[in-house]
Amino acid sequence: MPPVPLTAYLLPVLMLLASNVFMTFAWYGHLKFKHSPLLLAVLASWGIAFFEYMLMVPANRLGSSVYSVVQLKTIQEIITLVVFAGFSAWFLGQPLKWNHYAAFVLIVGAAFLMFYDGPAAAAAG
Template structure:
């Protein structure tokens, strides 16, 4: 399927980006608060993840009209890496190194093959 910038092609990407922001906070946001009890982190993560599902499910449902399931999953994984890289630097205050960048580029290169006609 060739890519075109129609609303039907863009909305799933936007929704996947937003859902990944929520999921990254659900999975890793609690690392900034390690002194909190684990059960609090779990409950907070589940609460945040609810909103991720409210965005990811429609993204995949609407996106399936434009993209294959493999393309949707690949987009989600690449978006996850991009969101996580920013989250890691700005929220967790961790630095990304050249080996992280090379690994992410290799994953993105692999993802490009999924979209190759």
């Protein structure tokens, strides 16, 4: 069986990153424009979310050939937190505090465990 190209691992992650940027703007971008009518915010969010889905669905389809579904979801959640942290500080002007960083470290530890197969799997591989 031929080796899996690096792009098979990288492309889904990049697509998930891009989709999360769209979704973060869809979910939270309207908070900067609270004077706008709520219905307009909902419709604008749906329009932005369309582009998120155009990236998320293919990313999961492509990614499922090299990642498990649990790994894909874990990747997506880590990306979501990273994107949201940057968005919160940059776009909404709400900088992160020490406890946010500490929580992110714990979540990264959890993500590591999702991908870790243990020493027995490494020796068998």
